[in-house]
Amino acid sequence: MRYSTDHKQQTREKLLASSGVLAKRGGFASTGVAELMKAIGLTGGAFYNHFPSKDDLFSEVVRRELCNSPFARLASQGADRERLRRCLKQYLSLAHLHNPEGGCPLPPLGVEIARAERPVREQAEHWLLELQAAWSETLGDERRAWALISQCVGALVVGRMLASEEVQQQVLDASRDVVEQALEED
Amino acid sequence: MRYSTDHKQQTREKLLASSGVLAKRGGFASTGVAELMKAIGLTGGAFYNHFPSKDDLFSEVVRRELCNSPFARLASQGADRERLRRCLKQYLSLAHLHNPEGGCPLPPLGVEIARAERPVREQAEHWLLELQAAWSETLGDERRAWALISQCVGALVVGRMLASEEVQQQVLDASRDVVEQALEED
């Protein structure tokens, strides 16, 4: 065979990673198959050797993005308060706000996940439940964990809607305060 | 003239209202001009008698949706704590979560606003600053106002990503607790 068997795996992985970036930047629905393939140096026709449809790619992109999310490592390995604090401080930064393509998939892809078929939402739910369980352990409060997740995702969604960096910083700082308060309480 | 002058105004208003609903339901970019016009009983060709382009419609839809948002009345007229509490309880309800087309535009349209041109983000910012100012008055804390806005928007974005109503209710309840706590403190 002209192409080794793991070449297909590598191409698939490159496509998943690159598509995650493009989807978080400009939206998944708004990005065509040809554009996704061109980003990894291929043409649109080759796409269907890797995924049966564009929707299937979305499902896999979501799965991969969630596993590689800045939150993910805190979900798998139990996190002490200090580690969680540092992670959320970085999450609620202007650097993250201005870099959706390299950041958490929840703010930029959340709405598209919400409109996707049930299996996609189920895997999002499964991952979010794991995250919430991990944070509950750290915080000692299951409800505060959910509230903190919503707080962080909301801050980025709201912040990215804004035009001026000043106000964006205000929004982020306000949520940082909430995080600090939640992590200092018993 | 076969059509009265205010007939055009009425058509425009119907188009704005209907497009807001469709955009919040399925996304603005994903909804074609023909579909938007068909929803008010017209064909696609008539669209350009009312707006020079689809992007211009989006800008007007965002403006109108913000002014008619469940938050809007609380922004214009100063709100006492009790009024704000009742509004946020309704905001953080399963009824609202399952009815994006009739609810707040921030969760379903926020990401598209973030990717829109600067003027769109500027008017979103202007409106959000007014809302934050009003809530600051009620809460007596400018930062808590921003945090509360992010909390509410985030809860709906996260909740709508989920598959099961149980977990959705948990996410909403967690943010309700935060709202109650913020409104009870001095």
Add this chain to the structure above:
DNA sequence: GTCTATACGATGATAGAC
């Protein structure tokens, strides 16, 4: 103002050469 018809590009997806 609204219609139909149309231009023209982009879309998701397929077929067959290599």
Add this chain to the structure above:
DNA sequence: GTCTATCATCGTATAGAC
């Protein structure tokens, strides 16, 4: 596996009849 060529459909936007 990837390419080019192609299909059918849809997208935004325009032109002209009524």
